Amino acid sequence: MEAPRYKPLKPSSGKLQRLIIKPETAQVRPIGLAAVLRNIKFTQTSYNSFIDLQDKLHQNLGRRRSLVSIGTHDLDTVEGPFTYEALPPQQIKFIPLNQTKEFTAVELMELYSYESHLKPYLSIIQDKPVYPVIYDKNRVVLSMPPIINGD
Numbered sequence: 001m002e003a004p005r006y007k008p009l010k011p012s013s014g015k016l017q018r019l020i021i022k023p024e025t026a027q028v029r030p031i032g033l034a035a036v037l038r039n040i041k042f043t044q045t046s047y048n049s050f051i052d053l054q055d056k057l058h059q060n061l062g063r064r065r066s067l068v069s070i071g072t073h074d075l076d077t078v079e080g081p082f083t084y085e086a087l088p089p090q091q092i093k094f095i096p097l098n099q100t101k102e103f104t105a106v107e108l109m110e111l112y113s114y115e116s117h118l119k120p121y122l123s124i125i126q127d128k129p130v131y132p133v134i135y136d137k138n139r140v141v142l143s144m145p146p147i148i149n150g151d
Contacts, residue, residue, distance in 0.1 A: 009038050018081040019134075025086045028128045029145060032084035036075060058146075065121045069146030071134070078136040086130035094141035096148045105131050105144060112147065121146050 010016075019034040042050065054070050062068035089105035096108060103111065109126055112118040124146050125131050134142040141150040 011036075011038070017075075020081055020083045022083060022085045024130060025084055025132055027130050028086050028125055029132045032134070034082065062146075065146035066124055069121075069143075071143040071145065071149045073142050073149070078140060078142060079138060081137055082142065083135050084132065085135065086132050088129065089131045092131055092133050092141070092144060094144070095151045096144075097151050099151065105133075108144070108148065118147060 017034065017036055019032055021032045025032065050072070054072065057068070057070060058065050062070070089109070092105035093102050095102050109122055112122060132145050134145065136142060143149045
């Protein structure tokens with residue numbers, strides 16, 4: 001099987017996406033990066049493989065999310081420009097992945113302190129005065145890295 005070949009594509013609209021990194025992120029996780037993958041068609045098998053690869057990147061290159069965490073989002077459900085901010089935990093409110101109600105970041109840290117998959121990452125930001133959060137243009141939370149994505 002031949003390896004796939006990838007090339008950069010401009011969006012058909014001509015409008016590039018932007019991630020605006022706010023200066024206050026320097027207090028907690030100062031570096032942000034975004035990429036848009038276009039024309040991807042996932043099957044359940046390929047999606048599961050993609051998520052498995054993401055988890056391996058978190059564990060290895062990302063040093064158990066302490067250096068890097070990756071969030072994957074459907075660009076059809078969010079709208080840029082995107083902002084990477086750092087806010088006091090009580091000011092961050094959203095419905096996290098696999099939940100049905102809104103939580104503050106403080107409540108999420110308590111909830112996940114009993115969850116074996118996410119508990120190991122809490123200490124990365126837990127004692128910081130601000131937590132990182134990524135919003136879309138409409139203030140929809142995409143992620144609270146390195147802990148959890150929005151639903």
